[in-house]
Amino acid sequence: MTAYVVQRLLLAVLVVFGVSIVTFFLTFLSGDPAVLMLPPDASAEQIARFRSEWGFDRPIIVQYGNFLWRALQGDMGTSLRHGTPALPLIAERLPATLQLTVTAMLLAVALAIPLGVISATQRGSPIDLLTMTVALVGQAVPNFWLSIMGILLFSVTLGWLPTSGRGSVLHIVMPAGVLAIGLMALLTRLARSTMLEVLSEDYVRTARAKGLREWVVLSRHALRNALIPLVTVIGLQFGYILGGAVVIETVFTWPGVGLFTIQAISNRDYPVVQASVLILSSAVVLINLLVDLLYGVLDPRIRVQA
Amino acid sequence: MRTRNGVFGRWGGKRVSRREAIRTVAGATVGALALASMPGPSVRVAAAAGVVNQGKAVTIGLASEPNSLDPHLVVGRNTEIFVANVFDGLTARDASANILPSLATEWGFLGDGSSWQFKLRQGVTFHNGDPFDAESVKFTIERVINPDTKSPIAAQMATIAGVDIVDASTVVVRTKQPDIMIPNRLGELYGGMLSPAHTMATDAATLATKPNGTGPFMLTEWVKNERLVLQANPSHWRGPASVSQITVRPILEDAARIAALQTGEVDFIANVPYERIAELRADPNLVVKTIATPRVFFVSMDPRVKPFDDVRVRQALNYAVDVDAIISALYLGHATRIATAVPTAAFGYDASVTPYPYDPAKARELLTEAGYPNGFSVEFDSFTGSIADHSRPAEAIVEYLRQVGIDVKMNVFEFGAFGPRRVANQVSPLHIYSIGNSFFEPAWVLKFMMQQNLGLFYRNEEIYNLCNQAEATFDASARVPIYAKVQQLLKDDAGFIFLFQNDAVFAMNKKVSYEPRADETQWLYPLQSM
Numbered sequence: 001m002t003a004y005v006v007q008r009l010l011l012a013v014l015v016v017f018g019v020s021i022v023t024f025f026l027t028f029l030s031g032d033p034a035v036l037m038l039p040p041d042a043s044a045e046q047i048a049r050f051r052s053e054w055g056f057d058r059p060i061i062v063q064y065g066n067f068l069w070r071a072l073q074g075d076m077g078t079s080l081r082h083g084t085p086a087l088p089l090i091a092e093r094l095p096a097t098l099q100l101t102v103t104a105m106l107l108a109v110a111l112a113i114p115l116g117v118i119s120a121t122q123r124g125s126p127i128d129l130l131t132m133t134v135a136l137v138g139q140a141v142p143n144f145w146l147s148i149m150g151i152l153l154f155s156v157t158l159g160w161l162p163t164s165g166r167g168s169v170l171h172i173v174m175p176a177g178v179l180a181i182g183l184m185a186l187l188t189r190l191a192r193s194t195m196l197e198v199l200s201e202d203y204v205r206t207a208r209a210k211g212l213r214e215w216v217v218l219s220r221h222a223l224r225n226a227l228i229p230l231v232t233v234i235g236l237q238f239g240y241i242l243g244g245a246v247v248i249e250t251v252f253t254w255p256g257v258g259l260f261t262i263q264a265i266s267n268r269d270y271p272v273v274q275a276s277v278l279i280l281s282s283a284v285v286l287i288n289l290l291v292d293l294l295y296g297v298l299d300p301r302i303r304v305q306a
Numbered sequence: 307m308r309t310r311n312g313v314f315g316r317w318g319g320k321r322v323s324r325r326e327a328i329r330t331v332a333g334a335t336v337g338a339l340a341l342a343s344m345p346g347p348s349v350r351v352a353a354a355a356g357v358v359n360q361g362k363a364v365t366i367g368l369a370s371e372p373n374s375l376d377p378h379l380v381v382g383r384n385t386e387i388f389v390a391n392v393f394d395g396l397t398a399r400d401a402s403a404n405i406l407p408s409l410a411t412e413w414g415f416l417g418d419g420s421s422w423q424f425k426l427r428q429g430v431t432f433h434n435g436d437p438f439d440a441e442s443v444k445f446t447i448e449r450v451i452n453p454d455t456k457s458p459i460a461a462q463m464a465t466i467a468g469v470d471i472v473d474a475s476t477v478v479v480r481t482k483q484p485d486i487m488i489p490n491r492l493g494e495l496y497g498g499m500l501s502p503a504h505t506m507a508t509d510a511a512t513l514a515t516k517p518n519g520t521g522p523f524m525l526t527e528w529v530k531n532e533r534l535v536l537q538a539n540p541s542h543w544r545g546p547a548s549v550s551q552i553t554v555r556p557i558l559e560d561a562a563r564i565a566a567l568q569t570g571e572v573d574f575i576a577n578v579p580y581e582r583i584a585e586l587r588a589d590p591n592l593v594v595k596t597i598a599t600p601r602v603f604f605v606s607m608d609p610r611v612k613p614f615d616d617v618r619v620r621q622a623l624n625y626a627v628d629v630d631a632i633i634s635a636l637y638l639g640h641a642t643r644i645a646t647a648v649p650t651a652a653f654g655y656d657a658s659v660t661p662y663p664y665d666p667a668k669a670r671e672l673l674t675e676a677g678y679p680n681g682f683s684v685e686f687d688s689f690t691g692s693i694a695d696h697s698r699p700a701e702a703i704v705e706y707l708r709q710v711g712i713d714v715k716m717n718v719f720e721f722g723a724f725g726p727r728r729v730a731n732q733v734s735p736l737h738i739y740s741i742g743n744s745f746f747e748p749a750w751v752l753k754f755m756m757q758q759n760l761g762l763f764y765r766n767e768e769i770y771n772l773c774n775q776a777e778a779t780f781d782a783s784a785r786v787p788i789y790a791k792v793q794q795l796l797k798d799d800a801g802f803i804f805l806f807q808n809d810a811v812f813a814m815n816k817k818v819s820y821e822p823r824a825d826e827t828q829w830l831y832p833l834q835s836m
Contacts, residue, residue: 032722032725032726032729033722034725034729037381037382037458038458038461042461043461043754043757043759043760044729044757044759044760046461047729048729050458053453053456054456080381081373081374081381081382082373082374082514083373083374083376083379083510083511083514084510084511084514092530093531148561148562151561151562151565152565155565155569156565156568156569159569162569162571163557163562163565163566163569163571164555164557164559164562164563164565164566164571165532165533165555165557165571166532250558250559251559251561251562252559252562253531253555253556253557253558253559253562255529255530255531255532259531259558260531262558263370263558266691267373267381267382268722
């Protein structure tokens with residue numbers, strides 16, 4: 001087990017290092033910060049001066065070297081726009097993003113698993129049909145559209161929920177709800193199909209043959225085995241949820257990393273974009289690491305092999 | 307204002323009409339904001355503060371928020387237009403862009419050709435109690451022009467050589483060359499005054515987020531991306547603002563910002579898309595206000611490349627484009643057709659110079675005369691993702707050019723990618739651009755447009771010399787005929803396809819009243835709550 005954990009950890013560090021390279025060079029390919037930082041009527045000399053003051057006129061390899069050296073010391077550079085170190089700017093916004101994504105995740109899981117199990121056990125019934133239709137629609141509808149419709153219905157027309165911002169419990173209902181819908185749809189369908197598969201396994205037949213009550217068969221013998229692929233997908237979907245959070249945070253002005261990153265991208269605030277992508281990708285890598293480790297708990301075969 | 311004109315004659319310089327000077331400056335500023343997100347003032351009656359003659363709290367929704375409130379480290383128009391609420395410049399402007407006294411009570415050009423004297427308002431203090439005096443002015447200006455400050459706005463102060471203190475309430479600003487725009491440069495956008503003692507004793511991060519100015523509002527709370535709270539400065543020299551507290555909420559998404567106004571979460575919003583104006587006007591609880599910004603759109607033609615060296619071809623292109631149709635279809639009427647690149651609020655704007663009419667037959671005739679009866683092939687660059695929408699008007703313009711037989715290949719870039727092409731002078735012979743500069747003085751914009759760099763290669767020496775002449779004419783009224791001539795020449799020589807200036811749009815509920823300014827400054831002092 002220790003070797004397994006160490007191997008996974010090393011892999012995670014490599015992935016984050018790779019991400020740093022990709023992020024650094026991609027941001028540079030996307031355009032010149034000087035033209036966006038300076039007023040549109042800036043003269044050529046002003047642009048040249050700005051580029052040299054901030055070091056954008058140096059060869060890109062040299063810039064990457066400096067970036068990496070500083071990053072290893074925990075310094076992601078200074079935000080071009082805010083004039084303060086980029087890393088704390090992102091870190092300050094992480095709690096809001098985690099609040100949103102974890103709420104959405106819990107909401108999706110809490111609804112998807114029971115719904116999937118019910119659909120699987122009552123396959124072909126009206127409940128199954130309804131659940132699957134809703135899941136299909138939930139996966140197909142883009143979440144920015146759902147957000148705007150939600151604002152129109154629940155804020156403007158009904159007046160139940162605030163339109164945007166963060167503060168009370170009411171503020172999180174719409175953003176987390178919208179974010180949860182896509183994931184919930186996916187998980188419900190997955191829970192249903194894995195349950196169907198597991199229910200036809202020999203050990204379930206054996207359990208039933210032993211005369212166990214249906215409830216025990218479902219929860220202890222079927223669901224526990226069905227959870228293994230579900231946990232993988234939930235872990236992988238965390239990255240997806242973070243990506244979705246970027247859109248949702250922007251629509252609802254939820255003051256998290258996503259909103260801040262979008263602003264930084266459109267402002268070409270390179271240090272902030274790089275810090276944010278590194279932090280978000282580290283979060284995804286970390287979650288996947290945890291999922292890998294969780295396998296061991298859920299599936300003794302993995303634990304034993306390792 | 308008029309009575310103050312000429313007050314400085316005794317200093318031996320030319321007489322300056324403050325009003326003229328200010329108008330000049332103001333016009334240019336307005337443009338830059340145009341389409342970008344301009345946060346507007348909005349008001350929400352959230353809680354009554356209960357102070358005599360004020361006591362109203364208001365919430366406003368803006369499409370962005372300031373990046374920094376260190377007035378020398380502001381980046382981008384949305385921040386520049388906001389700092390005036392916390393800081394005062396030496397001058398200010400009224401809603402129609404006339405220059406007013408602010409921390410300077412009077413000023414004038416000294417006869418030596420390169421300096422301006424400012425008399426300072428006495429008894430003004432910063433929010434922390436530090437006194438405002440000549441030291442503050444010297445410190446502030448020397449800080450912004452110091453290369454170590456790395457100020458993105460340093461370019462606006464590039465003509466300033468230094469500041470001399472005459473006495474505690476008088477300073478002389480020395481310039482490297484005669485500059486008629488010094489009072490404009492030291493106005494609300496870039497001339498926010500700092501306390502030397504406080505600035506030197508405070509670290510950069512604190513200066514950026516906890517500003518200490520002399521302005522009408524004190525910043526009491528700022529949770530970035532969530533809210534920024536302004537409290538009226540009770541000892542402000544203009545008298546305290548009528549609204550005691552303003553909460554500024556950045557709401558990026560247009561639909562969410564409008565919904566917040568409709569539900570009463572905010573009382574005022576800026577950056578209303580043109581498509582939503584009719585719907586909001588139909589709501590009896592809401593008021594929509596629009597104002598022409600000084601952002602002027604134009605298509606640059608490269609006269610170094612045939613056939614744009616021929617004035618008939620350049621005129622033909624101006625006749626070929628139905629600008630009024632573009633305004634009504636794309637801007638739903640919320641733009642103003644202009645004859646040249648001088649916006650209507652600019653100093654010396656001459657309404658008697660009329661725009662080219664839409665006349666495709668005339669365009670073909672001129673092209674034939676110039677030797678291009680079957681048109682010619684050319685590339686046209688436009689871009690997305692800048693402060694304003696350039697690609698949609700560009701598409702329409704390209705289609706009009708095709709209709710008179712010109713074979714146009716259109717390239718659309720992302721602005722971040724287009725910028726380096728401008729710097730490297732790799733733009734196509736035709737490209738769309740817009741300028742909304744900070745000063746309402748036409749010479750400044752026109753010389754920018756004729757700079758022979760950044761893809762702008764048109765230059766008419768006569769116009770350029772007239773602009774130089776205007777910039778050396780300290781008697782504002784004497785600049786008016788110069789500018790009239792400039793505008794006529796600009797139109798006749800057709801160095802650009804002249805287009806329009808667009809409107810800024812604000813919406814508010816009936817609890818609030820506000821008049822947007824021609825320069826788009828988010829000046830919240832006059833905001834009233836019913």
